[in-house]
Amino acid sequence: MFRARGLVWVGCLLVVSALASACAANTPTPLQKGLRVVAIESFLADMAQNVAGDRLHVDTLMPIGADPHGFEPTPQDVKKIAESDVLILNGAGFEEFLQKLVQNAGGEHQLIQASKGLTSRALKPNEPHDADNPGDPHFWFDPTKAVTYVENIRDGLTHADPAGAATYAQNAAAYIAKLNALDEKIKQQVSVIPPARRKLVTDHDTFGYFADRYGFEIVGMIAPSFSTADSSTAQQLAQLIDTIKATNAPAIFLEQNANPALAAQLARDTGAQVVTGLYTHSLSEPNGPAPTYIQMLEYDTQKIVDALK
Ligand SMILES: [Zn+2]
Known part of the structure; x- marks a missing residue:
């Protein structure tokens, strides 16, 4: 291996500059x-x-x-x-x-x-x-x-x-x-969820593109905003509880920094399962479950599939 690479490099030295770029592709940068x-x-x-x-x-x-x-x-x-x-x-x-x-x-x-x-x-x-x-x-x-x-x-x-x-x-x-x-893997993973249960309730508006791509409906959000910097009012929460009950949404999905007390209250009031700890805006630590972008999406998808299938 080293010998072959060396030969390519020596070869480059001997050819005219017009060919040098072709040789460069074979040499480690x-x-x-x-x-x-x-x-x-x-x-x-x-x-x-x-x-x-x-x-x-x-x-x-x-x-x-x-x-x-x-x-x-x-x-x-x-x-x-x-x-x-x-x-x-x-x-x-x-x-x-x-x-x-x-x-x-x-x-x-x-x-x-x-x-x-x-x-x-x-x-x-x-x-x-x-x-x-x-x-x-x-x-x-x-x-x-x-x-x-x-x-x-x-x-x-x-x-x-x-x-x-x-x-x-x-x-x-x-x-x-x-x-x-x-x-392709996510398509396979979500294929086990019955279409009627492909409903997402989340803490803020993170999963819109995921929903569009993989056939989910965004039923409700604790803070109906594209930013977690906004919080919800008592009226919005009451409305969300009504929506979860009316749509039979099976689960509420919360991100890493979500308010657990609020989630517990929603679970009590609606009977929906609360799934916590989705990684959405940050990876996990290297030894955690979502240390890369690809692993983050795989992890979240599996949590969603487990709750809705
Ligand atoms: Zn966000």
Whole structure:
């Protein structure tokens, strides 16, 4: 193996420069230590690291478990952003705190908006929603939309580090194949749920794209908002209890930072099963059940399937 690689490299030295790029594809690309890449959320850092491979290290701004909707950056976060060369964000209004932070942090960054090119889903007629919100930024709950994230990250890294183009293209293609396999796996997993039970009640509006892709109905939300920064009123909760009873929604799905007392009350008042601990806006710790983006979607899907099948 080493011998063969050495021969290719020696061969490159002997040919004219016009052929050198063809040879370069066979030679391992060196690690770009100079480029500082920071992704805002852990799931974006995981996607980006899959594209970057061994060539770049992708740092994460937000600690594991933090909620991007209500995130309060520390002075260290400001410093990290100021020192970054490439900043990867979800975009589409998801990181409400970021615009001000980038302005205050100073420095020169290339911004990669992972969701660039995706358009917000249309809400279904009976779906609860926040009229003030311009759109749903939770695209990553459909792996086929995460493919667009990966393409944007690939193009952004290539722009920042053109010499790594072949590496990023190859890694992105391999990862996109995994995302397409994930999509197929989720279809298989949810196929055991009877169509009449494909009903989701969640704590905020995270699962819209998942619902559209895999044939679920969004029945209700504890906080009918695209942001966890908003909370629900007593009137909205009373309405939700009525809706859960009227639709026979079997379960209420709560994310990591949801209010357990509120969930217990809903379970008492409706008879629905409460499923806690879904990973949605952050991966788990490395030794937890959802340490990668793909494992996060697999884990959540399995929890949903277990409760509804
Ligand atoms: Zn959210």
